[in-house]
Amino acid sequence: MDNKTKNRPQTLPDGARPTLKTIAFMTGLGITTVSRALKDAPDIGAETKERVRLVAKQIGYQPNRAGVRLRTGKTNVISLVLTLEEEIMGITSPMVVGITEILAGTPYHLVVTPYSAVKDALAPIRYILDTGAADGVIISRTEPHDPRVALLTERGLPFVTHGRTEMGIVHPYHDFDNERFAYEAVRKLVARGRRKLVLLEPPPHLTFYSHMRAGFERGLRDFQADAVSFHQTNIDHSLVEIRDAFEVLMRSEDAPDGIVSGSGSGAIALIAGLEMAKKKLTEDCDMVSKSPSDFLRWLRPEVMTMYEDIRIAGRELAKAVIGHIDGEPPETLQSLSQPEFQPPITRGLRA
Amino acid sequence: MDNKTKNRPQTLPDGARPTLKTIAFMTGLGITTVSRALKDAPDIGAETKERVRLVAKQIGYQPNRAGVRLRTGKTNVISLVLTLEEEIMGITSPMVVGITEILAGTPYHLVVTPYSAVKDALAPIRYILDTGAADGVIISRTEPHDPRVALLTERGLPFVTHGRTEMGIVHPYHDFDNERFAYEAVRKLVARGRRKLVLLEPPPHLTFYSHMRAGFERGLRDFQADAVSFHQTNIDHSLVEIRDAFEVLMRSEDAPDGIVSGSGSGAIALIAGLEMAKKKLTEDCDMVSKSPSDFLRWLRPEVMTMYEDIRIAGRELAKAVIGHIDGEPPETLQSLSQPEFQPPITRGLRA
DNA sequence: CATCGCGACTGTATCGTTACAGATTTGAAG
DNA sequence: CTTCAAATCTGTAACGATACAGTCGCGATG
Numbered sequence: 001m002d003n004k005t006k007n008r009p010q011t012l013p014d015g016a017r018p019t020l021k022t023i024a025f026m027t028g029l030g031i032t033t034v035s036r037a038l039k040d041a042p043d044i045g046a047e048t049k050e051r052v053r054l055v056a057k058q059i060g061y062q063p064n065r066a067g068v069r070l071r072t073g074k075t076n077v078i079s080l081v082l083t084l085e086e087e088i089m090g091i092t093s094p095m096v097v098g099i100t101e102i103l104a105g106t107p108y109h110l111v112v113t114p115y116s117a118v119k120d121a122l123a124p125i126r127y128i129l130d131t132g133a134a135d136g137v138i139i140s141r142t143e144p145h146d147p148r149v150a151l152l153t154e155r156g157l158p159f160v161t162h163g164r165t166e167m168g169i170v171h172p173y174h175d176f177d178n179e180r181f182a183y184e185a186v187r188k189l190v191a192r193g194r195r196k197l198v199l200l201e202p203p204p205h206l207t208f209y210s211h212m213r214a215g216f217e218r219g220l221r222d223f224q225a226d227a228v229s230f231h232q233t234n235i236d237h238s239l240v241e242i243r244d245a246f247e248v249l250m251r252s253e254d255a256p257d258g259i260v261s262g263s264g265s266g267a268i269a270l271i272a273g274l275e276m277a278k279k280k281l282t283e284d285c286d287m288v289s290k291s292p293s294d295f296l297r298w299l300r301p302e303v304m305t306m307y308e309d310i311r312i313a314g315r316e317l318a319k320a321v322i323g324h325i326d327g328e329p330p331e332t333l334q335s336l337s338q339p340e341f342q343p344p345i346t347r348g349l350r351a
Numbered sequence: 352m353d354n355k356t357k358n359r360p361q362t363l364p365d366g367a368r369p370t371l372k373t374i375a376f377m378t379g380l381g382i383t384t385v386s387r388a389l390k391d392a393p394d395i396g397a398e399t400k401e402r403v404r405l406v407a408k409q410i411g412y413q414p415n416r417a418g419v420r421l422r423t424g425k426t427n428v429i430s431l432v433l434t435l436e437e438e439i440m441g442i443t444s445p446m447v448v449g450i451t452e453i454l455a456g457t458p459y460h461l462v463v464t465p466y467s468a469v470k471d472a473l474a475p476i477r478y479i480l481d482t483g484a485a486d487g488v489i490i491s492r493t494e495p496h497d498p499r500v501a502l503l504t505e506r507g508l509p510f511v512t513h514g515r516t517e518m519g520i521v522h523p524y525h526d527f528d529n530e531r532f533a534y535e536a537v538r539k540l541v542a543r544g545r546r547k548l549v550l551l552e553p554p555p556h557l558t559f560y561s562h563m564r565a566g567f568e569r570g571l572r573d574f575q576a577d578a579v580s581f582h583q584t585n586i587d588h589s590l591v592e593i594r595d596a597f598e599v600l601m602r603s604e605d606a607p608d609g610i611v612s613g614s615g616s617g618a619i620a621l622i623a624g625l626e627m628a629k630k631k632l633t634e635d636c637d638m639v640s641k642s643p644s645d646f647l648r649w650l651r652p653e654v655m656t657m658y659e660d661i662r663i664a665g666r667e668l669a670k671a672v673i674g675h676i677d678g679e680p681p682e683t684l685q686s687l688s689q690p691e692f693q694p695p696i697t698r699g700l701r702a
Numbered sequence: 703c704a705t706c707g708c709g710a711c712t713g714t715a716t717c718g719t720t721a722c723a724g725a726t727t728t729g730a731a732g
Numbered sequence: 733c734t735t736c737a738a739a740t741c742t743g744t745a746a747c748g749a750t751a752c753a754g755t756c757g758c759g760a761t762g
Contacts, residue, residue: 017481019748030712035750045710062482066420067748070717075417084448092444097435100465109484112461114451130368131413133460239649240697268649272696298590298619299650345623346591370718381742386720396740418718421747 018059026055076107078321079134081124081148082114083141091292091310098314099138106322108135122147129155136321138162142173144207158324160317160333163207172324172333174316176290176308178208178262179215181339185260185288186219188304188341192286194258198228198249200266203236212262228256235262239269246273255279261289264296267303290339297345306339313337369410377406427458429672430485432475432499433465434492442643442661449665450489457673459486473498480506487672489513493524495558509675511668511684514558523675523684525667527641527659529559529613530566532690536611536639537570539655539692543637545609549579549600551617554587563613579607586613590620597624606630612640615647618654641690648696657690664688 024031029048037044037052055061069075080099082092096110103110111134115124121141125148128134135158139148142163152159153169160172182199189197199216202209220227233245249255250273259274261267267289271281279285281302289296291305320333375382380403388395388403406412420426431450433443447461454461462485466475472492476499479485486509490499493514503510504520511523533550540548550567553560571578584596600606601624610625612618618640622632630636632653640647642656671684 017483020750021748031748032713032750033711035748036711039750043710048710060481064421064748065482065484066417066426067717068750069417070415070421070719070747071749071751073717082447082451084452092447093442096433096443096447096463097465100433100463101435104465104467110463112447112451112463114448114455116455130411131416132368133416239645265646268646272649294590295616295619295646295650298623299646371720372718382718383720383743384741386718387741390720394740399740415718418747419720421717421749422719422721423747 017064018056018061019064020061022059023052023055023061026059027051073132075133075135076109077111077134078103078108078136078138078318079111079113079124079128080138081128081140082112083121084114084116094292094309094311095314095317098311098316099318100314101311102315102318102322108322122151125151129157136160136325138317138321142207143205144210146207158321160320160324162313162317164211165207170330172320172330174313174320174335174337175208176313177336177338178202178211178290179218181290181306182212182215182260182262183219183222184306184339184341185304186216186225186258187223188288189258189260189286190219190223190225192258194286195225196228196254196256197225197258197260198230198256200230200242200259200261200263200270201234202262203234209234216260225258228254235266239265239272242266242269243273243276246270247276250274250277250279250285255284257285259285259287259289261287264289264291264293264305267291267296267300271300271303291342294345297342301344305342307342308339309337368415369407369412370415371412373410374403374406374412377410378402424483426484426486427460428462428485429454429459429487429489429669430462430464430475430479431489432479432491433463434472435465435467445643445660445662446665446668449662449667450669452662453666453669453673459673473502476502480508487511487676489668489672493558494556495561497558509672511671511675513664513668515562516558521681523671523681525664525671525686525688526559527664528687528689529553529562529641530569532641532657533563533566533611533613534570534573535566535657535690535692536655537567537576537609538574539639540609540611540637541570541574541576543609545637546576547579547605547607548576548609548611549581549607551581551593551610551612551614551621552585553613554585560585567611576609579605586617590616590623593617593620594624594627597621598627601625601628601630601636606635608636610636610638610640612638615640615642615644615656618642618647618651622651622654642693648693652695656693658693659690660688 020031020034023034027034029052033044033048034052037049038056040049065076080096100110113124113128115121125137128137137152137157137159139159140162142161142165144166146165149161149165149167149169149171153171160174162174164173164175186197197220199212201212228249230249233242246269259270261270267287270287274281274285281287288304288306290308291297292308292310296303296305316335323333324330371382371385374385378385380399384395384399385403388400389407391400416427451461464475464479466472476488479488488503488508488510490510491513493512493516495517497516500512500516500518500520500522504522511525513525515524515526537548548571550563552563581600584593597620610621612621618638621638625632625636632638639655639657641659643659643661647654647656667686674684675681
């Protein structure tokens with residue numbers, strides 16, 4: 001056999017999935033040529049490329065991920081890093097949906113990488129870095145000085161955060177404008193004549209804690225209302241804890257007449273505490289809540305809600321990681337979604 | 352160099368992650384020996400194994416997934432196949448949590464594989480089969496004659512279904528006992544003196560439709576109650592549709608006095624419809640609902656709920672696929688979770 | 703007419719792992 | 733002193749893809 005065709009395959013197993021070798025055999029070309037033709041390399045003739053593409057399509061060729069990954073290190077994987085604990089009200093579902101909607105048009109797969117204890121937040125990141133498990137990472141529960149962001153930046157692995165940081169590192173993020181949410185919430189409550197307002201806030205170590213507080217306080221100043229302290233309780237507490245603490249507050253001298261709830265499930269507990277204190281929504285108290293789903297609007301239409309669309313957040317996050325992977329500058333991969341009050345559920349045909 | 356050490360590595364890059372080669376170099380053994388030692392093969396000396404394990408642990412060796420996958424075809428991936436549409440009430444979150452809890456102790460990663468249109472249900476399965484993308488598959492929204500089950504069985508890829516089938520194929524599954532749920536729901540309603548019952552049922556093409564109906568009808572017979580037809584509406588319809596249809600029903604001659612809701616979010620819509628028809632829960636009507644989360648108990652404690660623990664379902668499903676992959680007989684990998692009425696939320700310290 | 707450059711294509715080595723078929727040593731049996 | 737088997741260990745090839753360094757033929761150049 002002459003040298004020219006020395007590496008050509010002689011026989012091909014027939015049930016197996018096609019590889020570059022299959023196409024090489026069918027076109028009479030070398031494996032390298034086929035590989036380069038499919039990547040549209042400049043040193044391959046136009047007609048050859050066309051032939052290769054045609055055959056590849058015909059036989060349904062799809063590159064073997066393990067082969068690519070072994071040779072190039074490219075995993076075609078995006079890793080979504082989650083705390084098992086943050087799943088209380090199920091924000092993950094729509095997030096996963098949003099992400100996969102974007103990934104569907106790409107070669108990327110979505111791998112969910114969980115971690116349990118809060119102190120282990122770095123563990124999954126290290127795992128991904130050490131094993132090269134992903135091309136990009138999506139993290140949430142972002143902190144102002146987030147060690148995960150520091151580590152990922154240092155090691156040069158593309159990522160995006162759900163929430164912002166404050167460390168002077170420019171990186172991709174998507175965030176809900178919690179400052180504005182709280183500000184508009186205060187505006188709304190004051191417009192209803194409420195003046196003693198309370199905020200159910202995020203835990204202080206997360207970045208959006210300060211955003212939400214800042215918006216709340218700016219609102220208090222601009223619209224001349226007063227704050228009632230509820231600092232000992234936050235949205236990471238159990239619903240029972242929130243309820244009981246709020247009942248106590250509502251029975252006290254200091255009882256607020258307006259509530260801003262930083263979470264939808266927290267709102268449920270607040271309502272329960274309020275009712276246990278024998279108060280009534282819209283009469284003794286008004287409430288504005290952030291809400292990632294519909295149930296509050298259905299079951300407690302008295303509560304004014306601002307919808308946080310987690311699904312869209314998922315989309316934005318996915319687009320941003322991919323952009324980062326593709327080398328787009330981080331500052332172009334930042335987005336903030338604006339809160340808007342939701343209209344009430346329509347009361348059907350007969351109004 | 353003598354033949355014995357011909358394939359030994361001379362130098363080793365230092366920043367890189369350790370491979371078998373690294374361990375081979377450090378122990379002075381051959382790569383093959385190291386590989387076999389780590390798998391506890393019988394032809395490797397006990398002391399050698401010990402040394403290899405020690406070094407491997409010290410340097411934090413973790414097998415390269417791409418290498419293993421390329422060589423053996425083993426992906427160490429479990430694929431969760433989801434409809435984007437089923438995410439309405441976010442059942443995915445706790446499910447993902449449950450699955451990852453089990454996978455955490457294994458080498459498996461969880462990949463989420465979505466599909467959009469209902470007619471495309473087979474597409475992700477084919478993709479996984481064709482590309483060898485996973486060692487095992489988890490599917491939901493199971494139908495009595497499910498083409499996905501047929502295909503996976505035929506091609507011999509391990510899987511588990513959330514829900515049962517009726518095709519004479521013995522396969523792993525986990526299911527909620529919807530027959531019993533509906534039966535117990537009817538018992539409860541009749542015990543409260545309700546006799547005209549309605550069922551908000553699953554869409555007819557899913558297997559648990561017939562389970563739930565069967566339990567409902569058995570209950571009607573055993574406890575002597577009557578059914579009110581609501582067949583044109585099911586839990587896959589939009590909340591607005593359910594509400595409007597139910598309002599019409601509640602205003603009709605045929606208005607039921609007892610409701611069995613096959614879904615938690617459906618219950619919300621039913622309540623809305625009922626209230627629009629100027630009826631009141633516990634007065635005109637009682638209601639039992641399946642509920643995958645807590646909000647109904649908090650916001651509508653009048654509704655009697657049976658909790659479907661999706662997180663546990665996730666765990667069971669994960670265990671079952673892995674069992675199937677490990678070759679355990681399918682009939683040992685089937686489980687049914689029993690519904691139980693939930694106690695009301697405790698009313699706090701001062702009850 | 704030799705030489706060069708260029709366009710089009712190709713072989714080899716390699717990523718990390720494992721299946722397979724040896725190879726070497728040791729001690730016991732003949 | 734062979735011979736052989738058992739116990740350990742080892743090299744080679746291969747999985748599928750790609751980086752790299754060619755090769756080949758051909759027309760233009762000096």
